Every structure is written in structure tokens, then in C-alpha cells.
Amino acid sequence: MKILTTVKRVTDPDMKVKIKPDQSGIITDGVEYRMNSFDEYGVEEAIRLKELHGGEVIVVSVGPAEATKEIRTALAMGADRGILVETNAELDSDAVARVLAEVVRRETPDIIVIGKQAVDSDRNQTGQLLASYLDLPQATFAYSLEVADGWAVVGREVDGGTSTKRVKLPAIITADLRLNEPRYASLPGIMKAKRKPLDTLTPADLGVDIAPKVRVLRYEAPEERAAGEIVGSVDELIDRLRNKAKVI
Amino acid sequence: MANVLVVAEHLDGKLRKVTLPTITFAQQAAAVTGGQVYVLVLGSGVDAAVEEVSRYGAAKVLYANSPVFSDYLAETYTPAIVKAARETGSTLVCTPSSTTGKDLLPRVAAKLDAGMVSDAIEVFESDGLKFRRPLWAGNVVTTVHVTTPNKAVTVRTTDFDAPAEGAACPVESFDAGVAPTDTAQFVSFEQVKSERPELTDANVVVAGGRGLKSGENFQMIMDLADVLGGAVGASRAAVDSGYAPNDWQIGQTGKVVAPNLYFAVAISGAIQHLAGMKGSQTIVAINTNPEAPIFQVADYGLVADAFQVVPELTQKLKQVL
Ligand SMILES: Cc1cc2nc3c(=O)[nH]c(=O)nc-3n(C[C@H](O)[C@H](O)[C@H](O)COP(=O)(O)OP(=O)(O)OC[C@H]3O[C@@H](n4cnc5c(N)ncnc54)[C@H](O)[C@@H]3O)c2cc1C
Ligand SMILES: Nc1ncnc2c1ncn2[C@@H]1O[C@H](COP(=O)(O)O)[C@@H](O)[C@H]1O
Numbered sequence: 001m002k003i004l005t006t007v008k009r010v011t012d013p014d015m016k017v018k019i020k021p022d023q024s025g026i027i028t029d030g031v032e033y034r035m036n037s038f039d040e041y042g043v044e045e046a047i048r049l050k051e052l053h054g055g056e057v058i059v060v061s062v063g064p065a066e067a068t069k070e071i072r073t074a075l076a077m078g079a080d081r082g083i084l085v086e087t088n089a090e091l092d093s094d095a096v097a098r099v100l101a102e103v104v105r106r107e108t109p110d111i112i113v114i115g116k117q118a119v120d121s122d123r124n125q126t127g128q129l130l131a132s133y134l135d136l137p138q139a140t141f142a143y144s145l146e147v148a149d150g151w152a153v154v155g156r157e158v159d160g161g162t163s164t165k166r167v168k169l170p171a172i173i174t175a176d177l178r179l180n181e182p183r184y185a186s187l188p189g190i191m192k193a194k195r196k197p198l199d200t201l202t203p204a205d206l207g208v209d210i211a212p213k214v215r216v217l218r219y220e221a222p223e224e225r226a227a228g229e230i231v232g233s234v235d236e237l238i239d240r241l242r243n244k245a246k247v248i
Numbered sequence: 249m250a251n252v253l254v255v256a257e258h259l260d261g262k263l264r265k266v267t268l269p270t271i272t273f274a275q276q277a278a279a280v281t282g283g284q285v286y287v288l289v290l291g292s293g294v295d296a297a298v299e300e301v302s303r304y305g306a307a308k309v310l311y312a313n314s315p316v317f318s319d320y321l322a323e324t325y326t327p328a329i330v331k332a333a334r335e336t337g338s339t340l341v342c343t344p345s346s347t348t349g350k351d352l353l354p355r356v357a358a359k360l361d362a363g364m365v366s367d368a369i370e371v372f373e374s375d376g377l378k379f380r381r382p383l384w385a386g387n388v389v390t391t392v393h394v395t396t397p398n399k400a401v402t403v404r405t406t407d408f409d410a411p412a413e414g415a416a417c418p419v420e421s422f423d424a425g426v427a428p429t430d431t432a433q434f435v436s437f438e439q440v441k442s443e444r445p446e447l448t449d450a451n452v453v454v455a456g457g458r459g460l461k462s463g464e465n466f467q468m469i470m471d472l473a474d475v476l477g478g479a480v481g482a483s484r485a486a487v488d489s490g491y492a493p494n495d496w497q498i499g500q501t502g503k504v505v506a507p508n509l510y511f512a513v514a515i516s517g518a519i520q521h522l523a524g525m526k527g528s529q530t531i532v533a534i535n536t537n538p539e540a541p542i543f544q545v546a547d548y549g550l551v552a553d554a555f556q557v558v559p560e561l562t563q564k565l566k567q568v569l
Contacts, residue, residue, distance in 0.1 A: 013520065017387045026388065038501075093354070094363065117501065122383040123366045125354040128322070132358035137323055137432040140351045143494070153435070157494050158347040159503075160259065160446070164435035165321075171431075177484070177501065178494060211395075213363025218391040222382065225526055228547035230538075234560045237532065238568065240548050245530045247452075247509040248476065248569065 001055035001147070004109035005046040006100065007074050008036040009067040010120040023218045035070040038115025040182035041175035045113045045145060047078040048180065053147065056080045058107055062099050064088050068198060075193035076185030082198040085206065092212040093121070095203075097129035102206040104134060109170060111152065116141055116174040127174035137167035143178040250281035253338035254306070255329055256289045257348055258297035265449040266344035268410035271304050273371060273403040275411065277340055280373040286310060286336045288422065290328055292318035302416040310336070310422035317424075319434035320348060326355045328424035333360060333398070340377075342368075345402040345504075346448075353400050362398035367504075369407040385500040386523035405448065406506035406527055440495055445479050447496070452478030453507045455498055455525070458485035459514025459535070459554065466491055468558045469513060475565045481505065481525075483515045499524035514554045517542025534558065 011017060012032040020027055035043075046057045057079040061067040064086065071082035085099050104112060117124040131138035139145075143162065144155035147169070156163045157176045167173075185193070203210045231237045241248045252274040257264040267287075274285045284307035289298050292315050302309045310332055316324055329352075333341050341356055343349030345367050357364040369389070370380035379401065382389050447453060454476070456469040466480070473480045482492035484499055498505055500523040510528035515521060517533070517540055525531070526545055533546035534554050543549040550557060 011384070013385065016519070017384045019388060026384075092363070094358070097354075097358070119500065120384055122385070122500065123364075124350050125357075125364055125366060128351060128354035129358045129364075131322075132326070132355040137429070138351070138355065139432075140322075141347060156347075158437070159448070159495070161437060161439040161495060163437045166433040166435055168431040176494075177488070213394060213396045214365060215393045215395060216390045217378070217393055220389050220391070222386060222389050225531075225545045227544045228531075228549065230543070230549045230551060234550070234557050234564060237548055237550055237561065238564055241509070241530070241532070242568070245509075245547065247530045248565070 001049060001053045001111065002107065002109040003046045003049050003055060003057045004104060004107060004112045005042045005057060005059050005074070005079065006114040007039045007043065007059055007061045007070045008118045009033050009061065009063050009070045010036045010118055013037065013119050019219045019221055023220060025219055033066065035073055036115055036118050038117055038119070038175055041177070041179045042114045043074045043077055043079060044180045044182040045175055049111065049113070049147060058083065058109065060085065060100060060103055062087065062091060062096050071198055072193050073185060075196045076189040077183055078189065081196055084198065084200045085203060086200050087203055087210060089210055090212060090216070091210060092214045093123045093125035094129055094213050095210040097126050097133055099203055099206060099208050099210065100126070100130050101133040102208050104130070111147065111169055112172045114172070114174055116176055127172050131172040137171045139165045139167050139171060140174040141176040142173050143176050145173060145179065250340070251283035251336050251338040252278045252281065252285050252340045252342065253333050253336055254285060254287045255341065255343045255352070256287050256297065256301050257344060257346060258289070258291060258294050261294050261296055263297040263300045265446065266346050266405045267301060268304055269405035269408035270342055270344045270403045271306060272408040272411050273368065274342055275305060277371045277377060280371065280377050281340065286338060288312070288329060288332045290317040290325055290424065298419055299416070302419050303413050305411045305414060306417050308417055309419045311419055312422040312424040314424065316426050316428055321429065321432050321434055322352045322355050323429040323432040324426050325352055326359060328426050329356045330359045331424060332422060339397055340399045340401065342401045342403055344405050349402045353402050357400035360398040360400065361396060362400040363394035363396045364400040365392055365394060366402050367404045368401045369404050385520045386526065387519065404504060406504055440493060444473060445477070447479045447481055447498070447503050447505055450479035450505070450507050452476040452509045453481050453505050454478050454511040454513065455481035455483065455515060456486055456492065456513045457483040457515030458489055460486065460491060463491040468562065472511065472558055472562045475562055475569060476509070478507070483521050512542050512546070513558060515542055516540045517545065
């Protein structure tokens with residue numbers, strides 16, 4: 001089975017982002033980057049599928065040359081080869097999806113397992129857009145995945161409970177949090193990753209125009225809440241809620 | 249004509265409340281584009297939901313009543329929405345930012361060649377339609393412009409009120425002309441049945457964190473929620489530890505809530521958790537650690553052991569409410 005997965009290089013989620021004074025973006029000096037956390041679930045699931053069914057895991061990133069680091073991390077976890085579609089442009093999910101669609105057309109994987117959401121831009125669109133561009137079925141927000149007889153049975157996290165969907169392969173699956181426990185790259189894994197193939201292409205090589213359909217005009221900090229009052233007892237709390245906030 | 253199409257959501261034949269703030273968003277957008285708001289209901293025998301949604305100020309409700317839509321599938325809903333958008337002259341299609349909306353709308357957007365905005369919290373006119381949306385776990389808010397003539401937007405429903413209820417608008421049956429798909433099958437929906445209100449439209453939310461140390465200890469969270477008629481939520485650490493179901497998770501990667509009253513019990517207040525609740529009107533934090541960041545956003549903080557004060561609070565509220 002040929003399995004395709006993706007990694008996005010994102011700002012470290014434990015870091016506080018700061019906005020440039022001219023509101024044109026975030027300050028990138030001194031910022032640490034890492035693999036988007038949902039992509040760790042995607043890569044892990046791709047590797048598990050290979051371990052179960054055999055085959056090959058291809059990991060793709062669209063972004064700057066530095067993103068080879070996140071690709072190497074996925075290779076160290078156990079993916080087989082990487083593709084970097086190199087660009088320094090601001091991308092919306094639509095541009096990423098159209099680039100990935102072209103990669104999928106060339107690679108013809110049996111299944112595509114990617115993260116549900118990039119935790120920097122928080123869009124939650126790419127997998128679904130990709131499915132639509134390729135006219136393939138989709139199963140988003142997966143917490144379980146089983147592949148047999150050319151179909152995938154996917155348990156999905158949905159409002160009000162969980163849901164189960166079957167999709168015929170090839171299909172696009174997006175990973176949610178409970179899907180698995182991503183492994184750490186082992187030291188031998190890291191050594192091996194250095195020798196695994198990693199191709200670099202450009203969006204132009206793929207014939208994809210990456211001009212965004214959504215342009216960001218301004219970046220701002222949200223309104224901050226002010227800290228309130230520390231109360232000394234349950235009685236005091238009830239008093240404030242009833243008589244001051246008037247919420248009970 | 250630049251009309252706006254809202255895709256309604258329903259569950260068990262009833263309208264899901266998240267549809268209503270989405271209509272408000274659509275009305276605000278339509279005021280900018282000079283168009284009208286249409287609502288599309290896809291389903292099978294969901295007449296009650298159709299009737300209800302018709303009373304919230306749309307120009308028209310389109311009802312595609314067909315067995316093809318008896319279970320939600322992005323694959324069958326998409327062509328129906330694309331057809332409805334074209335036939336109603338809608339250049340903006342919106343859904344709530346629910347799991348269904350998030351699953352569905354990008355698929356529609358690609359077919360309409362529409363740029364898509366996730367989680368809009370504001371729409372306004374400034375040399376055309378502009379939207380505002382939070383990202384980076386709510387650390388940043390951007391103002392965005394969609395360059396394509398067609399646009400798709402999921403709406404953060406906690407940022408919009410429901411429209412006023414009024415007289416019913418016309419309901420028209422809509423022939424979506426969609427055949428069943430042979431590449432995707434709905435198998436089941438395992439609904440978490442609960443007497444409590446839905447998290448996303450509860451007036452009170454009581455949420456517990458990892459500090460509760462076990463699933464059994466969540467009982468005191470539920471007891472407190474029940475005296476207040478509230479919903480129960482959890483931090484991701486509580487969900488990860490298996491104390492609470494995934495459906496309860498509040499935050500950047502879970503649900504966004506904005507009740508009148510939010511209790512954060514034994515929750516430290518990580519930025520990713522705040523992303524899901526800092527729009528609440530009044531926030532109460534109960535935590536043993538006075539340095540916990542949750543106190544920086546709480547209106548009322550109680551530095552105390554939850555195991556003592558939560559049962560006491562529940563008991564005393566029972567007496568006064
Ligand atoms: C990409 C990403 C996305 C994330 N998305 C989310 C999300 O959507 N939602 C979310 O919640 N988190 C999310 N997280 C996780 C988040 O960063 C925190 O790890 C998490 O919110 C911590 O949960 P917690 O406050 O319950 O646990 P902890 O941080 O462990 O806090 C437990 C708290 O309980 C207090 N406590 C202990 N005992 C008691 C007691 N007896 N009485 C009172 N207080 C007590 C402690 O003082 C402490 O403050 C995400 C993280 C990442 C990296
Ligand atoms: N630039 C990118 N390169 C590779 N994968 C990406 C990129 N952007 C998004 N993705 C993938 O799409 C998923 C969802 O991203 P998004 O829709 O942008 O929230 C992520 O978890 C990634 O797996």
C-alpha cells in the first residue's frame with residue numbers, strides 16, 4: 001500500500017506569538033518551529049498502516065527550505081521518502097490543497113492520511129479541499145482507522161458523539177487527537193533518515209499557481225480580559241455571582 | 249445579485265441552534281452585498297426543522313427532502329449545495345463552525361472556486377466584504393479579504409446572537425438532483441445522550457481539568473452543572489487522561505463556548521484552553537495554585553481544593569436557587 005502523509009512546519013505552540021508593530025504579520029525573530037502536532041498523528045498512522053499492510057510512506061511538505069527539518073523528523077519516525085514543494089510565499093489552505101492534489105496525481109497513493117488542522121493558522125480545510133479537488137471521498141476527524149478490502153472504516157469525532165463512516169480507497173483521512181500515540185524518532189531512526197530520499201520541487205514545477213484566494217490584510221492582538229477578584233470563600237463567590245455579576 | 253446561502257443543521261429532526269447565529273452572520277453579510285439570505289435544508293422528513301428555521305428572517309427556505317440526505321455525507325451534500333448556490337445567485341455560502349460545517353464547507357468551496365474563511369467572528373464593509381477570524385489559538389486576530397467572486401465562510405456561532413423570531417418566510421422544495429454515492433457510506437452515529445444542554449449553546453458551562461485526577465471525580469463537576477442547568481466541559485488534558493469524553497473538550501482543538509457563566513475547575517488555563525472559553529461573560533476559576541494562568545482571565549477566583557469547595561458550592565447553590 002502506498003500511503004501519503006503531510007507535515008507543516010509551524011511555530012512552537014508553547015511560544016507566545018508577537019505581532020509586528022505595522023500589523024503585517026507575526027514577529028519571526030527568535031521563533032522556534034516544529035511539526036504541526038496533528039501531523040504527528042497523521043505520520044504515525046501512515047507508518048502503522050505500512051507496518052500492517054506493507055508498502056511505502058511518502059511525506060510531503062509545502063513551505064520554506066527549512067521545512068526539510070520536519071520532513072526529516074517524519075522520515076526518522078519511519079516514513080520512507082520525502083517531497084518538499086519549496087516556496088516562501090504566504091499560503092492559504094486552498095493553495096496547499098492544489099499543490100498536494102498535483103503531488104497525489106503523480107504519486108497515486110492508495111490512501112492519504114493528514115492532520116485535521118494546522119495549529120498556527122487554525123483553518124481545518126486542507127484535507128477536505130484536497131478530497132474535493134481530487135473528487136475522492138473523505139473521512140475527517142478520525143479517532144480510529146481500519147483498512148480492509150479496498151475500504152477504510154473510520155471512527156470520527158463529531159458534535160454530540162462519534163460517528164462511523166466507510167470510504168472507498170483512495171480516500172483522504174484527517175487525524176484527530178485520539179487516533180494514536182505518535183512515536184518518538186529513535187536515534188537509529190534519525191541516522192537512517194539522513195540517507196532517505198528527499199526530493200525538492202517548486203509549485204511551478206507542478207504547474208500550480210499558489211496565489212492565495214484569501215489575503216490577510218491585518219494582524220492584531222485580541223482584546224485581553226482583565227484579571228478579576230480573588231474571593232475568600234464559597235459564600236463570597238455565591239454572593240458575587242448573584243449580586244454583582246448577576247449570572248445566577 | 250450577491251445573495252447569501254446558509255446551510256442549516258439539524259439533529260433528530262430538530263434544528264440545531266448553531267444555525268441561528270449563522271443566519272445573523274448571513275444577514276450582516278447580505279447587508280453589505282445588497283443581497284438576500286436563503287437557507288438550505290438537506291434532509292429526509294425534517295419538516296419540523298424546516299418550519300422552525302423559516303421563522304428567523306431568511307428570504308426563503310429551500311428544502312431538499314430526499315432519502316439521499318437521510319444521513320449526512322459531505323459527498324452527497326456538496327453537489328446539492330453547489331447547485332443551490334448557483335440557482336439562488338449566492339456568492340457567499342456559510343455554515344456554522346461545527347464539525348459538520350468544518351467537514352462540509354471546504355469541499356463545497358473547492359467546487360465553487362471559492363476562497364474560504366474559517367471561524368469568522370465578524371463581517372463588515374470596507375471596500376467590499378471583509379472578515380475577521382482568530383488563529384494561533386486565539387493569540388492573533390486577522391482581518392481577511394477573499395479575492396474570488398465566490399466565498400465560503402464557517403461562522404464562529406458564539407460571536408453572533410440568534411436573529412429575532414418572526415413570521416415564517418416561504419419554503420420552497422428544492423430538487424437537488426443528487427444520486428447516492430458509491431464511494432462513501434454513513435455507518436452510524438453514536439450519540440452521547442444527555443439531559444444537559446449542548447455545550448455550544450449552554451448558559452452555564454462547568455469544566456474540569458487534569459487536577460480532578462480521575463473520571464469518577466468528574467461526578468462533582470456534573471453535580472454542579474446540574475444545579476445550574478449547565479453543560480459539562482473538560483480540558484484536553486482531562487480528555488487525554490480518559491477522565492472525560494472527547495466531545496467535552498473545550499479549546500483550540502475542541503469546542504468553542506461562550507456561556508454567561510463558565511467554571512474552570514482544576515484547569516491551569518493554558519492558552520489552547522483559553523482559546524475555547526475566553527469569550528464567556530463571567531469566568532470563575534477554582535484552583536489550588538494561586539499562580540495558575542487561569543486566574544489572569546477569571547472574574548472570580550477561588551484558590552482552594554476543588555474536592556472541598558465544589559461539593560460545598562453545589563450544596564449551597566441547591567439551597568439558594
Ligand atoms: C496544539 C495544541 C492544541 C491543544 N488544544 C487544547 C484544547 O483544545 N483544549 C485544552 O484544554 N487544551 C489543549 N491543549 C493542551 C494545553 O496546552 C494544556 O496542556 C491543557 O489545557 C492542560 O489541561 P489542564 O489545565 O486540565 O491540566 P494541567 O495543566 O495539568 O492543570 C491542572 C490544574 O489543576 C490544578 N489542581 C490540581 N489539583 C487540584 C485540586 N485538588 N483542586 C483545584 N485545582 C487543582 C493545578 O494547580 C493545575 O493548575 C493543546 C495543546 C497543544 C500543544
Ligand atoms: N504547507 C503545508 N505543507 C504540508 N501540509 C500542510 C500544509 N498546510 C497544511 N497542511 C496539512 O493540512 C492539514 C490541515 O491544515 P489546515 O487546513 O491548514 O488547518 C495539516 O495538519 C497538514 O497536514
